[in-house]
Amino acid sequence: MRVTLKICEGCGGLWFRAQELNEIYCAACSMRLRAFPAPRSRRLAGRPRKHRRCTRQHVNAGGVR
Numbered sequence: 001m002r003v004t005l006k007i008c009e010g011c012g013g014l015w016f017r018a019q020e021l022n023e024i025y026c027a028a029c030s031m032r033l034r035a036f037p038a039p040r041s042r043r044l045a046g047r048p049r050k051h052r053r054c055t056r057q058h059v060n061a062g063g064v065r
């Protein structure tokens with residue numbers, strides 16, 4: 001299976017994506033979006049801590065940012 005390095009649209013972290021998939025989010029962000037299918041809701045948008053937890057994962061993995 002081929003993978004390609006992508007930048008997550010959700011948290012800006014680098015992640016590897018299977019080439020045949022069209023995901024634009026890393027695993028953490030896609031899971032989060034699946035749990036909250038309406039991210040435009042102001043209630044959900046006003047919770048930056050979820051973002052932060054996701055970003056930290058990327059920092060540990062790649063040392064980016």
Ligand SMILES: [Zn+2]
Pocket residue numbers: 008009010011012013025026027028029030054
């Ligand atoms: Zn992400």
